Amino acid sequence: MMTQFIVRRVLYMVPTLIAISIVTFLIIQAPPGDYLTTVVARLEAEGQYVDRAQLDALRSRYGLDEPIWVQYWKWISGIVLEGDFGQSLVYNEPVADVIQGRLGFTVLLSLCTLAFVWAVAIPIGMYSAVKRYSIGDYTATFVGFIGLAVPNFLLALILLYVSHRYFGQSVGGLFSPEFEEANWNLGKVLDLLAHLWIPVVIIGTAGTAGMIRIVRANLLDELNRPYVTTGRAKGLPEGRLLVRYPSRIAASPIVSTVGWLLPSLISAEIIVSVVLSLPTTGPVLLRALESQDMYLAGSFLLILSVLTVIGTLISDILLARLDPRIRYGKR
Amino acid sequence: MSTETIENTSTETGADIGSTGHWKLVWRRFSRHRLAMVSGGILLFIYLVAVFAEFIAPYSATTRFADHQYTPPQVIRPVDTSDGFQLGLFADGYTVEIDETTQQRRVSTDPSQTRELGLFVKGEEYELFGLITWDRHLIGPKNADEPVFILGTDRLGRDMFSRIVHGTRVSMSIGLVGVAVSMVLGIIIGGISGYFGGAIDTAAQRLIEFIMSIPTLPLWMALAAAVPDGWGPLMTYFAITVILSMIGWTELARVVRGRFLALREEEFVEAARLDNCGTFRIMRKYMLPTFSSHIIAALTLAIPAMILAETALSFLGLGLQAPAVSWGVLLQEAQNVRSLMHAPWLLIPGIAVVVAVLTLNFVGDGLRDAADPYT
Secondary structure, eight states, X not given: OHHHHHHHHHHHHHHHHHHHHHHHHHHHXXXXXXXXXXXXXXXXXXXXXXXXXXXXXXXXXXXXXXXXXXXXXXXXXXXXXXXXXXXXXXXXXXXXXXXXXXXXXXXXXXXXXXXHHHHHHHHHHHHHHHTTTSHHHHHXXXXXXXXXXXXXXXXXXXXXXXXXXXXXXXXXXXXXXHHHTSOOOHHHHHHHHXXXXXXXXXXXXXXXXXXXXXXXXXXXXXXXXXXXXXXXXXXXXXXXXXXXXXXXXXXXXXXXXXXXXXXXXXXXXXXXXXXXXXXXXXXXXXXXXXXXXXXXXXXXHHHHHHHHHHHHHHHHHHHHHHOHHHHHSOO | OHHHHHHHHHHHHHTTTTTSOHHHHHHHHHHTOHHHHHHHHHHHHHHHHHHTHHHHSSSOTTOOOTTOTXXXXXXXXXXXXXXXXXXXXXXXXXXXXXXXXXXXXXXXEEEEEEEEEEEXXXXXXXXXXXXXXXXXXXXXXXXXXXXXXXXXXXXXXXXHHXXXXXXXXXXXXXHHHHHHHHHHHHHHHHHHHHHHOHHHHHHHHHHHHHHHHSOHHHHHHHHHHTSOTTSOHHHHHHHHHHHHHHHHHHHHHHHHHHHHHHXXXXXXXXXXXXXXXXXXXXXXXXXXXXXXXXXXXXXXXXXXXXXXXXXXXXXXXXXXXXXXXXXXXXXXXXXXXXXXXXXXXXXXXXXXXXXXXXHHHHHHHHHHHHSOTTX
16 A cells, blocks of 8 residues: 555656756746857857857757757756756856755755754644643744744844854854865764754744744644543543644644745755855855856756655655555545 | 634624624724734834835935945934933934055944934935925935934945835835735636636646745746846836746635635525526626635735745845845845945844734734634
């Protein structure tokens, strides 16, 4: 039953992935003029020699003289079959090479933030639900509202200012200068962890605030159910009662929030990385868009979306493990 | 919180529920939500500022004071004791120092000088609503040669307070326009999806799920970057609004769809259908009015997301461009660490964003609780 569910869910993913690739391709095509005119204009502006033969090779590589669906096919088949994402204008090297190093940090940052959001929001949300209308509950609600209203780049800017001003140190980057170019070793990992928590907290605030509200609402729905009263009447200690029954049922809508949490975390990660100049995808994506380096920008968009879809898939599978109603249901 | 208020109020409103109009009941429930009422007041004030921006701001958004770059903000005093005792609005003067080592000019406030401010003072001429030419400003320096910058100035010596006031118009209206576009899309797609169900519904739901699964900011960034540079400020404004609403409509479509699904089995809809009433007419005349208060609540809750999105895009330099002023455009000035260290007051537009988003959220929450006053 479980394998069947997973297979069906993976098959569902295929049309989504195709749609994502088409949308990305259309965005790559959106700026006026084709890719090569941009390249030529750029090279000529820099006073460089334009090699006709090389141009023609590129032209046939991307099928620029052919209809748009042929271009699409050449682009997507290159990515899927050969891992060739095209050539980046700004960095003047294959897109795949530019992306490689940075993508890892984006994934790491997003996963750490996801863990942070859950680790903070679930206990606070549960506390808020159990001690409803207590001072703690009101504080959590208030802080949650503020967390939702403050744009995370503003938070990053404030932190940047405070740390520069009062602690005389920079919070930018993911590594101290001495580890920047170093090979991976224990020291570098510890250094990374020492830097990582700042962006994690900044990126996680909005998600945490939203999550607290969801946890609270879901648990509140369960707390008044008759089975809870039954458990209490049987003399179960409050703590054990809470963890055993209502929490388990309230857990599945919480796990399913990965579907919206992950896209919003990636969005937040991009803008916060720009402010804190982290070596992740954000700054490169911005630079690519500013200079209309569309193959680079499009590839980022494609990969980030695909990663999000895969993340959602994993959460759906977890959800099905957790909740048999979903496994055996129609969908 | 919502269920509690409902329990409390149902006994009171229940008495005359049959004889009181729907909107009156909604208002009665809403006005009991104190936080929402206070927020509503603040919100009204913000929109008034947006409408009368030219009158409220002492200067235009682009007026430069060449000798006053990076002037720090200062507090306006109601009393002046430098020359006896006077009531009015007073501020300090400014002195310019030149840093020995860096040769940079640094403007700071000088408590030994006093400058007087007044209400309804004569200042720069402007056109209110593009019609009425006037030169009075709500607040400004009494002597035009002695400017006062309440919230400081930026890199080019432009008054931050005036710029924030002018930015209010764009930032607050982009939410409204964007939500209006999303409303049209959301009601049409959500309505068709919920009313007809079946294959159309599945297709629409897949589309919504697809849009929701893509990280929005990169998508917005890519679309905004595709807006040609040659377009004027107004065209860019509308382009950005359309881009924001192209993704923003999904949530509303879900609300509308859910309502239509529930309503289409109701007897009054069945009756209208048997009366040979056209499908579109049934949806518009019979079904939509039954949950218009829910739509208004959902729309209010959708505005903050739009404002935040515009702020983020403009902050990254992909949204509105320099001659246009919005809170996001203003915050872009603070992106550079050095200017941020030098002039932390460049972050003040952020406070405006937070206040606007918070109040809209509270009003939206209040409206959502009030949308169904019969329970």
